[in-house]
Amino acid sequence: MAEAILTATDLVKYYPIKGGVLRRTVGQVKAVDGVSFELYKGETLGIVGESGCGKSTLGRLLMRLEEPTSGSVVFDGIDMYKQRGKAMRKLRRDIQIVFQDPYTSLNPRKTVGDIVGEPFDIHSDVVPKQGRRRAVQDLLDKVGLNPEHINRYPHQFSGGQRQRIGIARGIALNPKVLICDEPVSALDVSVQAQVVNLMERLQDELGLSYIFIAHDLSVVRHISDRVGVMYLGKMAELGDEDQVYSRPTHPYTQALLSAVPVPDPTLREKREQIVLKGDVPSPANPPSGCRFHTRCFKAQDKCKVDVPELILRPDGVDQHLSACHFAAPREIIETIDVSEIDAPTGGWAAETASEWAAEKPS
Amino acid sequence: MTTTAPSDAATTRGEARRQATASSAYKPKDGCLLEVDDLFVEFHTEDGVAKAINGVSFNLYQGETLAILGESGSGKSVTAQAIMGILDMPPARIPSGQVRYCGQDLLTMPEEQRRKTRGPEISMVFQDALSSLNPVFPVGWQIAEMFRQHRGMNKSDALERAVKLMQRVQIPAAKERVKAYPHQFSGGMRQRIMIAMAIALDPAVLIADEPTTALDVTVQAQIMALLQELQEERQMGLILITHDLGVVADVADKIAVMYAGRIVERADVYDLYRQPAHPYTKGLLESIPRLDQKGQTLTAIGGLPPNLTRIPPGCAFNPRCPYAQDICTKDRPELREVLPGRQAACHFSEEVLHG
């Protein structure tokens, strides 16, 4: 049984809404409202949800790019929010982040070498000055970029390449945990697979644990070991990838899974589609009781009053965490295990590790 | 598959469409279709001439959904803009090609006449509703403008029609919200408003350029279902431009795959997914993770899409293609029939088809 490398307990983040002439706080945006989970060593925990669910805010809280309103994060036995100054800076070596937007995640006025080398400049005791250039080139190579491009600027790279640069920066200090905030959402389809494969390879090579935040359920299923589904600042369901995708118990998860299109036209007539009523409520004014009750097809009176706890509930085979008073498993998608089937042939390499090596001169 | 309990508002996708056609009281237009014939579009930029579209041809029939599939730089959006006539002309230029609607070439039409087709006959829905809607006018006013402009209706009649349209696209409390402004609606609602504007004048052709890319997946499902319903009801030709292979599988009848400004494969939706005939299509299908599969190996397409100012000689895909041989760097493959009803632009389609 792997140990928990990161434990989040009751994380809460409210943003004040200022209004009126004197700019008093007239309300709160309840972006994250009591989220708890554990991340085990070497695993990938996927966090999915739609816009407004708070997953990005959660990522920033875990990186302490925002201070929580309340709650704690214990990372490697250390209480993160209680650290200050030097101790906090030291802690930051072990938990890093990869951002979503390849166009704003790199300083346009710095060379790639400077960007990837900045971690070494800030934490100068990790690599001595003479070795830094070499270390940067090694990192570029590791993420599949040409080390000779060390003096180029971000705008000279494509979106997928920039994302690799961001990943190189993220792993420079050899962290234990990497928070990936929608790392492939902004990339072209054909490039997404390159970056996903790269991240999987790096996880194996470097023993990283990932928190993979995304809205694309297919990608999350592919890369994650466990998955958490968020809705309006709370965790609706949390379990193994198998449990959540094959036997979801929370109605929101069920609706979400039914809405995801699958690239197979023969499934048109076969897949059921659960249509949710209404719009997503505003996080500034979340519904009482269970936040999902306004759109839920199972909602009853109890749901308007009692907040359902995220506790173990049976799912037909075993049990996993779900926050619904009437949690019941429902098969939304018929899962096929293709891991035994040979990787598709036809000349494609099983994995294009080094993207620049595959570029033929034109 | 589990059975659907009546209380939980779940239907299969096919059912939803059939319900729409059955209840339709709308009369479809006859015979008009859209023909794009050997279209070329280039952009004159500082870095050279970007050949955005290099000989694209396709037809769109009544009631049919054609999906144009491609990534950024493939030219799919430019195609739509060229059909609508909304390209900035410089830096864009159309050196040759025709876009025929009901037999008439739109590209050589005088602008006055062209404007009369835009809206009433051919209309478009864009990706980002927030920037496509005018923020300073109420939404009802904007929808009503279509009627005032093109049908010469008076203000109150036009507004009434606008309310009806908003109800048709399932905007709740349409009567009250007709005076609201775009920013007061959610993303999905704004997209519905754009769709309302687009179908207001009962066009024969609707072009949807990445209509759901910016939306959440549950909202995406609703919008795509709405588009399909409207299309069935009015027998419109729908051109869906997207990069999302999942959405295409759900919705399209025919697919044209674009790469570097050319169509590289054309097929019926079932055929394409079952057995792609072009290495690019095959590569795409093998690189996307599927929701209903475990333990997949994603085989990525190596390399990058080409720079449109320097498209590689021969087949534009050859630097990234595992089937590529010498001939591919010299001889550009034309679209040819590789199986009955299917076309692909590859010298080695037979190999691709049979794995």
Place this chain on the structure above:
Amino acid sequence: MTDATLAVSADPTATHAGEDASRSLASDAWRHLRRNPLFWISVVMIVAFVLMALVPQLFTSTDPNEAILRQARERPNADAWFGRDIQGYDIYSRCIYGARASILVGVFTTLATVLIGGFAGIMAGFYGGISDSVVSRITDIFFAIPFLLGAILFMATFPNTVNSPYAVVVLKVVLALAILGWPSIARLMRSSVLQVKPNDYVQAARALGATPLRIIRSHVLPNSMAPVIVVSTINLGAYIAAEATLSFLGLGLVYPAVSWGVMISDAIVALRTTPHILFFPSLFLSLAVLAFIMLGDAVRDAYDPKTR
């Protein structure tokens, strides 16, 4: 934005196949600048004026304060190229020597406003909260003072005499203009910093544990400088005009310092009969202001990718 910009940038590395081309944004901007004829015109003019300011002897050997009363109001001739004014000064010589005051005031005022305003803007924009409130309110207070009126009041409170050394006179004008001019730069810098701060690369630096100083120096400042540079360049022209105005009103430079503003003021009385006395200093003033405005425009076009 049409597909073209997406299309061309899809594979930028292939643009310079083979060479390890590193093109920073600055060098990209420079390439664009080089091709702009307005840039070169303004550079030539500015170089000319700077030379006039530094080495007026290069242009004229006549003493600008040498009054030959007999030849007063002379039209332009071989001896005095621009003619002479009502006191018999050689206008050409005075135009040349007048450049010094303008350039000095323009340059130093700009430097001062950039330093003060830049610092204030960064404090307000980067730290936010109380810092922002305090700095912004101070900025607003200074902003509320009408520019020229304030300068006039300042100069009237600390008048110059015939015996004031040149440096002091110039410094007073610089001070007056800088005190009133820094708020606009502060506001600009603040809004620029506010745009840069939420970018992910700044967050990434924070995530790495970078100190605020490092973040400001390394990430925020280089990326927020551009609008400030553009506006400051244009403001330089405005400060030259402001100095001329103050001198025109008798509050700026005084004899024996030479200034275009003083020349223009002197020329008004003889305008009807001898317009050449007004014409030449006005021309120099206009060209100097124009040169900096054109330079600022060219720099803005070079930095702003959307105008390409």
